[in-house]
Amino acid sequence: MAKISFLLSAPAADKPTPIFAFLSFAGKRVKVYAGRSIHPRQWDKGEQKALTRGYPRNGPINDWLELLSKRLATCYDAHAAAGTVPTAAELRALAEFEIPDEPEQVLSAPGGLFWTRYEEWVNYTRAAGTVRTAQAHATAGRHLREFSEAQGYAIDFDTLTTTVGDRWAAYLLNVVGLTDNTINKHLGRLKSFMKWAAKRGYTENTALDRVSWARREPDVMALSAAELTALEALPLPVGSRLDKARAWFLLACYTGLRYSDxxxxxxxxxxxxxxxxPAHLRLTAKKTRAVVNVPLSAAALSIVNRLLAGELASVKNQPITNPVLNRFLKELGKIAGIDAPVEVIRYRGGIADVATAPKYERLTVHTARRTFVTLNLGKGMSAEFVMKLTGHTSYKSFQRYVNLTPQRVAEEFARFHEMPEQPK
Incomplete structure (x- = not known):
């Protein structure tokens, strides 16, 4: 006799979580993804089904769970009669949604296949080695799920119209409070998913191609040569957490490499x-998959040797994570006196939100890449040469890293023009 139960993947979560079916028989327990997700507060643990009172859209979820339960039981009974047992793969196949002879059940379960394919896309991206990109895709999906729940709108391949795309963008702006640049990126991720799905024959819907959101890039921040020197000269105990953080940052400043590289x-x-x-690094950039060759100065080579010797690892013998490194860099910047006031401009709905903060508060590991570009251009290197070093494949994306501050503009102008003496 087989026993079938339904449980939540993360019952304590504060967001929708997948529903799983467990089939127990002959001392075995097979876990079958039900292809549905639900917020734990909408789940009746005792009855093992979705609450419908106050949540009318949960009815189709229970219909699908009942159908899946029947399929699992029927499959087991057929094997039991033949004296065999079903395989895990066979049972999991029963949760597929494309069932030609049962169209009414397919239609009664909106969105299940969409989210299954979306998760497949995230896993595909992660398997390709771009873990941070996969995390960004997952975040966009989470926002879309929350929008679906808040608006009471079932998200599926055929329901993603231009109107829904516009409403989602407005939700990200007014409810989630994201900046224009982040909204643009999330829309881009959803469009990329739909194109990926179309290539695999999952959908023919192209409505989102007509949805857009203006992207307004924030100003790029880089360290000046004097600020970089102050950071290099900062006396720190060798092997301390701040010494290791500085080494990672300086290596990025000397090579222009991203944290992932x-x-x-x-x-x-x-x-x-x-x-x-000269000694150099030759590697494939994680983000663009471009092969980059970066010459190593004596200072850069010294840090690379420390890195390979394991001297820059964290207490768990792993590289310092990006968020932790960013936190240490702000502390380093404050100690080094990198505190010039800088404007922080964020655009929301086309309206600039301007604030002023000490420069160290905005210091991140990505600042190093921008510093590399800015300082090398300032030394007279051509943009084409610097792009070759950084692995940029288009000048449009590279141009954001060209930090033409008022001081830099004045210094460059003075190289070609006679300037009056400055008052003392």
Whole structure:
């Protein structure tokens, strides 16, 4: 005799969580993803079904769970009669939604296949090695689920109209409080998913292609040569957390590499100096998959050697995580006196929200990449050469890193024009 029960993946979560069916028989327990998610507060644990009082849209979820339960039981009974047992793969296949001879059940379960495919897309992205991109895709999906729940609108391949796209963007702006740039990115992620799904024959809907949200990039911040020198000269105990954080940051300043590329450096990426070439790093950028060759100065090579020797690892013998590193950098910047006031401009709905903060409060590991570009351009390197080092494939994306501050503009102008003496 088989026993079938339904449980939540994360019953204590404060967001929708997947529903699983458990089939217990002959000492085995098979877990079958039901293809539905629900907020735990809308789930009746005792009855093992969705609450419908006050949640009229949960009725189709219970209809689907009942149908899935019947399918699982029928499959088990057929095997029992033949003296065999069903395989886990066979049972899980019963949760597929594309059942030609049962169209009414498919229609009564909106969104299940959409979210299954969305999760497949996130996992596909993660498997390709772009973990942070996969996390961003998952975040966009979470916002879309929350929008669906708040608006009482079932999200599915065929229900993603231009109107829904516009409403989701407005929800991200007015309810979630995101900036224009982040809204633009989330819309882009959803569009990318729909194109990915279309290539696999999951949908033909292209309505979201007509939805847009103006992207207004914030100003790029970089350290000046003097600020970088102050950070380099800061006396710190060797091997301390701040010493390690500074080493990671300086390596990014010297090479222009992203954090994801810094933490992937291995011995095979270091090419020793030859008669014609200096020591350099040769690796494939995680984000763009472009092969970059970055010459190593003496200071950069020293830090790379420390990294490979394990001297820059955290207490758990792992690289310092990005969020922790950013926190340490703000502390370092404050100690080093990198406190010039800078404007922080965020756009929401086209309206600029302007605030002023000490520069160290905005210091992140990505500031190092921008510093690399700004300082090398200031030394006279061509944009094409710097792009080759950073792995940028388009000048449009690279241009954001060109930090033309008023001081930089004045210094560059003075190189070509005679300027009056400044008052003392």
């Amino acid at each position: 810094l933490v992937s450096i291995r011995p095979q990426h270091v090419r020793p100096a030859t008669a014609t070439l």
